[in-house]
Amino acid sequence: MNRQPVLEGERLILRPLTEADWDALYSVASDPELWALHPMHDRWQEPVFRAVFDDALAKCGALVAVLRDTGRIVGSSRFQGYVPDSGGEVEIGWTFLARELWGGSYNAEMKRLMLGHAFTQVARVLFRVGENNLRSRGAMEKIGGKPLPDAQLVDTPLGEVVHVVYEIRREDFVGGPLS
Numbered sequence: 001m002n003r004q005p006v007l008e009g010e011r012l013i014l015r016p017l018t019e020a021d022w023d024a025l026y027s028v029a030s031d032p033e034l035w036a037l038h039p040m041h042d043r044w045q046e047p048v049f050r051a052v053f054d055d056a057l058a059k060c061g062a063l064v065a066v067l068r069d070t071g072r073i074v075g076s077s078r079f080q081g082y083v084p085d086s087g088g089e090v091e092i093g094w095t096f097l098a099r100e101l102w103g104g105s106y107n108a109e110m111k112r113l114m115l116g117h118a119f120t121q122v123a124r125v126l127f128r129v130g131e132n133n134l135r136s137r138g139a140m141e142k143i144g145g146k147p148l149p150d151a152q153l154v155d156t157p158l159g160e161v162v163h164v165v166y167e168i169r170r171e172d173f174v175g176g177p178l179s
Helices: 020-030 047-060 107-120 132-144 170-174
Strands: 012-018 062-067 071-085 087-099 124-130 152-156 158-168
Touching: 012 107, 020 047, 020 062, 020 071, 020 087, 047 062, 047 071, 047 158, 062 107, 071 107, 107 124, 124 132, 132 158, 158 170
Parallel strands: 087 124
Antiparallel strands: 012 062, 062 071, 071 087, 124 158, 152 158
8 A cells, every 4th residue: 555645635735744844844733732632742842743753754654734725734644554454454643734724624635535545455444542632533523433442552652541443444435525
């Protein structure tokens, strides 16, 4: 599976993350409010985000979200954990968008593009969301994510955090567009 495609939507272009994207992406990520509900709520700090950014480059699954009309970078997401066996699955995560795009349909467009690409290769997509990140959990439910019964305990630099795992299956995605 190509985890770094170029995907074009109505308002967004998703393209592979490069080292040259640091300044523009960090200008978005440096907003503390973006991370207030996130389990890693210190990601707005430059050294912490630098580690996230470097990890994204190293794992080769990260995309930046670019506004189609202006070319401005407004966020990022990743394809990780690709498992080709048994119909295949991949995780979509590490997603964030500039605050001025919250509450609209930009997140849904980003996920629709990524899901459409993923489902050419896999049968299901997983999303891991911090248990207390109610904003992201609501966004997952809005796009049709179904929570799996067992939560996962994830060890983070800030301590252990419970994550709710959501899934979207190919057959459910084909049924209609995400809202």
